[in-house]
Amino acid sequence: MVKTHLSGIQPSGLLHLGNYFGAIRQHIALSEQDGEHFYFIADYHSLTSFRDAERLRELVRETAITYLACGLDPEKAVLWRQSDVPEVTEIQWLLSTVTGMGLLERAHSFKDKVANGVKPNVGLFTYPILMAADILAYDSDVVPVGKDQVQHVEMTQDIAGYFNRNYNTEVFKRPEMLLAKSESMQKVPGIDGQKMSKSYGNDIWIFEEGKKLKKLVGKIVTDSRPPEEPKDPSELFVFDLLALFLEADELADWKTKVEAGGVDAPGYGHLKMRLKDAIEEHFAEAREKRLELLANPKVVDDILAAGADKARARAREVRDRALHACGLR
Secondary structure, eight states: OOOEEEEEEOOSSOOBHHHIIIIIHHHHHHHTSSSEEEEEEOHHHHTTTOOOHHHHHHHHHHHHHHHHHTTOOTTTSEEEEGGGOTHHHHHHHHHHTTOOHHHHHTOHHHHHHHHTTOOOOHHHHTHHHHHHHHHHTTTOSEEEEOGGGHHHHHHHHHHHHHHHHHTTSOOSOOOEEEEOSSGGGTOOBOTTSSBOOTTTTOOOBTTOOHHHHHHHHHTSOOOSOOTTSOOOGGGOHHHHHHHHHSOHHHHHHHHHHHHHOSTTOOOHHHHHHHHHHHHHHHTHHHHHHHHHHHHOHHHHHHHHHHHHHHHHHHHHHHHHHHHHHHTOO
16 A cells, blocks of 8 residues: 655754754655655745744745755655645634644643744644644555654644544545654754754854854853863763764774873864865755755756645545535535
8 A cells, every 4th residue: 555654844944953864864765665655845834933924934945955955856856835835824724623722732842832922823732733734635545753753743643633523524634654763863953052943043044164064063052171081972962963973983082082181182063064074065066956956946947836736636635525424525
């Protein structure tokens, strides 16, 4: 049986190392496996907090280019803009009529954003219903997620059940989640040691290079201990980032020297310079591909348009089933 995998990413800023190791790399790897693979750029979702129209258009394109530059093959995966499939918002309305307020009030993401000073709006409150529509519109079987996104899929399962029970039907397929396989894919530390996030301003853009990258990496939080003083690598955020890029043998060698201390031990500056070089090396090929895509905008436009056509055909079928179940067809 062919399984459909679906995931989305918000174009709320330039994609960073946390996005790459937490989602993009996994999405691309999954697209090489058997099954259907649907990935959308969640521009509707970004409207709950983003108010710069021209910048949003730029970021939507940049998000598409990043996925393609990093290796997503449009012959193996469907990539499109969320707003190019209006059937999703129709499905959202149908789902909202069977979803209780209590479920939305329990959403972790809503409570966290309000607690961090984000002014709540109706869109932010009903965000889980639009997310459920995104997943259910394509008869998705599997949704790749990290630990912080588990509740989103659980709420989607609940919402699909509400609709199916209310109308005594099986219109919406219950999706299952695919958890990230390793901790490194779930949480990438930012330059301050917290989870890397555009919201915290502690992120490193995937394609950053040269002096800007050196300056950012130089800001990674360390202490004032001298190089010769023995240190525990597990207490240093820079090693969490190095582990994402270095081969096991090289990483072990750096750790051994830091643990031992002494006159030959590397200082924080040496570790940060190695990280800067490793980031540039890792994304060198993708950086070149990105420049090619920027120079050929029609290639990106055509890929997104073709993806939207495929996604909309699927969503239209699901929407029509739902409308019929409600008595609207």
